[in-house]
Amino acid sequence: MSSSSKISKAEEKNTMAAPKSNAPLTKKTMSEFKIPSPKTKPVSSVKARSSASLRGAATGSSKAPASRPKAQRKAPTESEVDDDGSIAESLISTNRVRRTEVERIAYFENQSECGTVEPHRVNCTRCRKWVSLGKKQTYAVKPWEKHREKCDAQPKYEDSDPISAGSVVHGSKKTEAERKAELEADTRALKVEPHRQQCKRCTAWIETNNLKLPYSLYNWERHQAKCSTPAAPSARVAMAERKVRLTNDSQAKTHSPRHVDCKICGANITLPGAEYNLDAWETHKVECPPPADQSVSGATDATLVQPSIAERAKSSSPLKSAEPEASSSSAVQAPSRKRRRDEDDVSDDDERLAVKARDEKYEEPKAEPPRGPGIVGWFMQPLNAFYDGLTSGLK
Known part of the structure; x- marks a missing residue:
């Protein structure tokens, strides 16, 4: 076949495939003539994949798409099944138990080693210590359980005091009425209550460990053994x-x-x-x-000195004996006075000073006229008198 015949056949095919020029071009026809680029995938293949995936989801088939390799899943072993069960059990067991306040109080009352119970502390009868329960919640159980873990690992507290140990054994055999009567008859107790007693010596309140045993004597006897013996001074x-x-x-x-x-x-x-x-x-x-001699001699000396003083006083005042008794009694009652120096020759100290009579030679002092004219002289008179006195004193 020649080349000319080949060209003619190709032209015929193109003419048959080409649309008529009179027909309008639509989007569908335009998309058929588009040549896909080598980088982008054709739209038909994408639509085919999406339709296939939707079809598989509708039918519920678990087959993977053809483009991905199938993953091989292994069946779980018995150990893995057991591990899953243990994890589930542990998650269930770690959930906190929610208790009400009444349930928490009942929990502490059922504890054999729990003594006095208060909202924020508990007394442990095993180690004789107070356990703090915190301040956020009343009758919290968690601090008590933590204390029990530590306390159980240690040896139990044993009282080495023979007095208190004997009192516990003896007190457990007594009835409540007998224990109450013994505490009320004790002179060392200031006040007695069912679960505490007040010491008269130190005024401290001694609480009982067991709330179920009122008027317990254990703590009371222990306190009295320590409080009755006074501490030695330093x-x-x-x-x-x-x-x-x-x-x-x-x-x-x-x-x-x-x-x-x-x-x-x-x-x-x-x-x-x-x-x-x-x-x-x-x-x-x-x-x-x-020595007894010195004390006796000292006493005799003291007695001998007193008459000499009395005799000197009598000899120094001869006028006193001549006066009548009435004057002497009045002189004794007279108040004391201070004597001037110029009266040293006066023998009687109690004699009052008499006003001296004016002699013929007595001259009445004359008042000096004021120095200065008029009223100014009267105002200047005190200053002049002060000046005169000062000058006479300096002379």
């Missing part, structure tokens, strides 16, 4: 008391923390041991009593 207080005793001792002339000088015999006593230890000083005081 070394500093005892030293201060010894120092005060030595300072107030009339027989000690001088003293120091280690030495004392005796006032009677002049001996220097050494104080061994602690500061102001008075054992050696007390022993010396027994061996060195104060």
Whole structure:
């Protein structure tokens, strides 16, 4: 076949495929003539895939698209099934148990090792300690459970005091009426209540551990064993008391923390041991009593001095004996006065000063006229008098 025949056949095909020129061009016809680019996929293939996926979802088939490889899923083993079950059980068990306040109180009352129960603290009878329950919630259970975990790991508290241990055994055999009568008859108790007692010595309230056992004697006897024995004073207080005793001792002339000088015999006593230890000083005081002769002689001297003073007073006032008794009694009752220096020759101290009579030589002082004219002289008179007195004093 020649080349000309091939060209003619191709032209015939193009003419048959080409639309008529008279027919209008629509979007459908225009899309058929479009040549797809090599980068973008044809629209028909995208529509085919989307329609296939919708068809598969409608039929419920689980087949993967042809473009993706099929994933191989393994069946779960028995261990994995057990693990899933244990995880579910653990999630269920960790949920918090919600209790009301009444249920929490009942929980604490059912605890055998729970003594006194308060809204924010509980007394543990195992370790004899108060457990704080927090301040956010009343009768919280979680702090008590944490304490029980620690407390159970430790040995149980045992009372080493034989008095209190005996009181517990003895008190458990008594009835409530007997325990109440014993507490009320105790003179050391100021007030008695079913679950607490007030100590008369220290005014402290002693609470019972067990609320189910009113008028319990356990804590009361333990407190009295400690409170009845007074604490010994400290070394500093005892030293201060010894120092005060030595300072107030009339027989000690001088003293120091280690030495004392005796006032009677002049001996220097050494104080061994602690500061102001008075054992050696007390022993010396027994061996060195104060001499009785000095005290007697001192008393006689004092009695002999008094008559001499009385005799001198009588001799110095001879006019007193000549006066009658009435005048002497009135003189005693007269108030005391201060005597001038120019009256030293007066023998009677109680004699009152008499007004001296004016002699013939007495001249009445003349008032000086005011210095200065008129009223000014009267105002200047005090100043002039002051000036005259000052000048006469300086002379």
